[in-house]
Structures are given as C-alpha cells and as structure tokens.
Amino acid sequence: MTVVLAVDDDAAILRTLGIAMRARGYEVETVADGRSALQSLTERVPDVVLLDLGLPDLDGTQVLRRIRETSQVPVVVLSARHESDDKVEALDLGADDYVTKPFGMEELLARVRAALRRAAPSRAPVVTVGDLVLDVEDRRATRAGEPVHLTPTEWKIVEVLARAEGRLVRQTTLLTEVWGPTYERETHYLRVYLAQLRRKLEDDPAHPRMLITDPGLGYRLLSDLS
Amino acid sequence: MTVVLAVDDDAAILRTLGIAMRARGYEVETVADGRSALQSLTERVPDVVLLDLGLPDLDGTQVLRRIRETSQVPVVVLSARHESDDKVEALDLGADDYVTKPFGMEELLARVRAALRRAAPSRAPVVTVGDLVLDVEDRRATRAGEPVHLTPTEWKIVEVLARAEGRLVRQTTLLTEVWGPTYERETHYLRVYLAQLRRKLEDDPAHPRMLITDPGLGYRLLSDLS
C-alpha cells in the first residue's frame, strides 16, 4: 500500500486531495500544520509527501528543511506563490517537484506518480519455494541457506517452474520458453536437465519431492508446504 | 563534468540554454531533432536530457519512449503546450519533470539541479578484501600498505562493481557504463580487463576471491562485508 502524507492548512484542498488519491488506491494521511507533519513523519514514513508552503505555524521551507535532515522521502511542494525565487528555493532545499495552485488534479497525480516511480528502487523479485530461494535479479539460488550453483539453462527452467507456483507447466511450454519454439519436441532435453536439477536440489533425487513429473504432460515445482 | 543534452528545434532557445548552462559549469550538447538526440545517446549518455516535445522529425513523446527503452537518464520535458493531458502523458512515459514555455531560466536550472540530485549515484564505498583496500572516491588502491596503480579504465570498472556492493553487474551494464552504449557487445574487453585487475588485486589470479565471474551474465565484486 502506497502511503501519502498531505500537508495543507486549507481543509477544502485536503479533502479534495484525499478523495482523489484514495480513489486511486493510495492511503492518505492529512495534517493541517507543520508540527503535525513532522510529528507524523516520526511515526510513519510515507512514500511521498505533498507539502503546502503556506502553513499557519512553521514556514513550509522550514518543514522541508527538517524533513531533509533525516529523510530522502520524495516531497512535492504545493504553493500559491508563482515567483521563480520561491520555486528555486524549494527545489534547492530538496523538493522533488513544485506545483503552483490552482493545479489540475490529473497533473498533480501524474507528478506524484513520477516521484514515486523514481524513488522505487525496482526491487529484486525473489521467489521462494519451500526452503529454496531464487533471487532472480541477482541470479542466485540458495537451498536451506546453502548456495546452489545452477547453469544458465538450469536456471531458466527453475525460473519458469517457480513462476507457475506449483501449477503444471507443459513440456512444450518449458521447451519454448527455455530453448525457443523450434525445440518444442525435444522432450529429451527436459529429462536430462530435470535429472540434473534433482541431483542439485532434492534430498533424494530418486524420489523427488519438489520437481514432480506429470507423465506425458509436463513438470511442476512443489514447495514443501503445498 | 556534468553533461547535459539539450534537444530543441528552436535555435534561439538552444543558444540561450547553452549559454546559461555553460556559465554554470555544465558541458552542453545541443541537437535540433529527435534522430540526432537518439543518435547522440548511443554515443554518450548525458547526466540529464532537456527535451522539447515539438520536434520537426519525431514526436517528442516518441523520443522519450525510445530513451526509456534503454536508459534511466533523467529527462526534463520542455513544451509550449499547457494542457494537462500533455503533461500527464509525458510524465507517465517516464519524464522526470515538465516545464512549460516560456519558462524562467532560474526555475529551469533549479529543476535540472533537482533532477541531477535525485539521480546522483550513491557513493561508492571503500571496499576491503583481506589486506586490499580500494578507495574508489579517492582513486587509491593499496595492498598490504603498498600502493597499487590502476589505469583509468580499470578504475571505472572497479567503481561500477563497487557500487553494486556484491550484487551481479551484467556485462552489458559494465560495457555501457565504462565504454558507452555502442560497446554493449564487446565482451572481450571485459575478459582482458578483468584478467588485468585480477593480476593486480588478487593473491592468486587463477582462483579469484573478489572479482567473481558469472559466466554468460557478468561479474561481481565481493568484499569482506558482502
């Protein structure tokens, strides 16, 4: 769940923002002054902050400064001031974007999406099946903590099976995805490689518990749980 | 040196941009159409792109799309169009910011600074393996106290690997970051240089402990920590 902290002293704007963003699936926390904003940040760090510069207690730039002392969270500044100097100051203080009121909601949402996208460190997809852990991004496989070496082809096979999450993967599917469409009938490859994988991954390769054969159909990768 | 690629078909704007940014110490490359922009990007990846949407040949959004197929470089869109839809489209295509013409130069510069700041690569840590110390920031390497000399290309490679902090760095990534996008397939360079680095850095170059090969994929730099 993506969390947004909206800071503005104008209740109408806060309400509008809240409705629009919740409708897009964000979780929105709204506060009306700078102290509350800083307080909120100590309790939970949101994924993005919408910060009005004209607050009743602290100056918005002060709030921004304080945020940047401790956090890299993306901050989109909202302000009624059009002066170039204000924009330059806010941006140089560490704001990620500066939107002048009145703003179009669609544009603001797009700018928020852009800020979130940049901050998202495209996390590595990690697949786990029982005690087998596959870090796809880093191409590392571990079983019960122990690293297991897989050759490129072995890796591709395990990857395809892992994505199926225990469901049957047909021989033609496996062959097409690993070797390409022209190898659709080379089922022998599968026998050789599945045997190899069992030697590396199974406790007792002769009686596999994870890499299961469905004769005539294909294979499936079962976790210890399922 | 920070490199800026400015794309606009209006020669006057290009000139103004060039003067203002060079005065701030940026190195500016200016091109007047989309094809030239894409061509330029295959040769050298700038630190930030200023992209006008109204280009004579390709549509600016097309250029943006093509850039995002291969690169995460920050793109600041310049456009005469104020419509919300245009902004939303550009931002969702991966633009980092959207500035409407006419724009204040100071504001644009501040937005460029913001984009550069966000993209600033994390500091490469000091890597230690046994008695070897690599201070990437300082460009200093010592082995058991003795300084080791690395050539510029060798340093670039070490730097990219050090930033990954033990994670896999793909061959294409290394090649584009060290030699440029056009060298993406020259994997032979990597073999030569990695061998050289191992001769200088490893106790037993034939059995490397820090500069690890993942055949067919890339390399990783293991430290005492990782």
Next chain:
DNA sequence: ACGCGTCTTGACGCGATCTTGACGCCCAGC
C-alpha cells in the same frame, strides 16, 4: 619526432556447459 603508458585487437587453450545417443526401468495394454 620520440618514448611511454594505455587501449584495442587477434589467436589460442581450457574448462564448463550443452547436445546427443545408448540403455534400462516402470507401467499399461495386450
């Protein structure tokens, strides 16, 4: 123009990996 360090390019050996074939097992149908 010269010398030096560095980069580029080619040739080659080696080991890991892939491909291919031979063979035995199990089970179902006859």
Next chain:
DNA sequence: GCTGGGCGTCAAGATCGCGTCAAGACGCGT
C-alpha cells in the same frame, strides 16, 4: 509374459564462453 511408450540415467563428443598472452595502434607529454 511380452511389448511399447515415456521416463531417468549415464557418458562421450561438440560447442561455448572465459582467461591468457602478446602484438600493434593510439594518445599524450616532452
């Protein structure tokens, strides 16, 4: 009990990718 299809096993040869070495090109400062 025989037979055949599908599967698992093993191993030999072909192929691929990597490491190594070295020659020549290049760039830079003197």
